[in-house]
Amino acid sequence: MTGLDARTLAPHFSRMKAQYDDPAQCPVRNVLDQLADKWSVLIVTTLAERPHRFGELKRAIGDISQRMLTQTLRELQANGMIERTVFPTTPPSVEYRLSPLGRSFLTPLAALVEWAYANHPAIRAAREDFARAA
Amino acid sequence: MTGLDARTLAPHFSRMKAQYDDPAQCPVRNVLDQLADKWSVLIVTTLAERPHRFGELKRAIGDISQRMLTQTLRELQANGMIERTVFPTTPPSVEYRLSPLGRSFLTPLAALVEWAYANHPAIRAAREDFARAA
DNA sequence: CAGCATCCAGGCTGATACTG
């Protein structure tokens, strides 16, 4: 039902664990760090729709501070997930769009999103049971 | 090449964004919070192998503090990802194992891990380019 | 418009000490 069992996945997880002691070198840790940041995910999913300008992104996300938006955009850019294009108009205009790498990331991200929606009821139920037991 | 394009994924992402303003209710945010925590991932992947006792887990992971191990185990348990069994022996022994829900999570997690390994070179290259440009 | 610099409060986390 899960498609893959623990045995099938073991090699991946072992590799991951083997390298976790050097976080900077661990691919999984890098991806996780990116995912860990809720702003990154929100930005990536917003850009999945279409390219956005700085102000557009800020309005689209709503409650992100300017500081966090700038900072997260730089990280995503540094990791090659998004491309930044400056149009030398007056006033200046900057467009952000997903790079091919960033678009390829949408696939595993979608798997996660689907799992989350499919299992959210189970998680909520588990929380209530746990709270009752405590 | 990615299997899914932005258009296909749009519905999921819109739903996600529609709910992000109430973090406690957003399924994706919940899953992300879990992933964000490196200890959670390490524990889940360790338990993917086989059930472990408390001390076993601590040794297997290595650099996790007792505090963080206990705390993260409680969270995972509260979310229904793992099952905790106490054997009333002397001295006491406690076993942790993945629940069916936890095992089902291995699938999307594996997708993420695979993407991470496949694209790590590209990410590293992007970082170097970015550093050079700056 | 698109950003940078600064300041500051709060939460996360590790270290340490103690218990059934």
Add this chain to the structure above:
DNA sequence: CAGTATCAGCCTGGATGCTG
């Protein structure tokens, strides 16, 4: 063995003010 309790430091992240 498998935890709980307490405390102190760090770093994240928001708010604010300023610039090309």
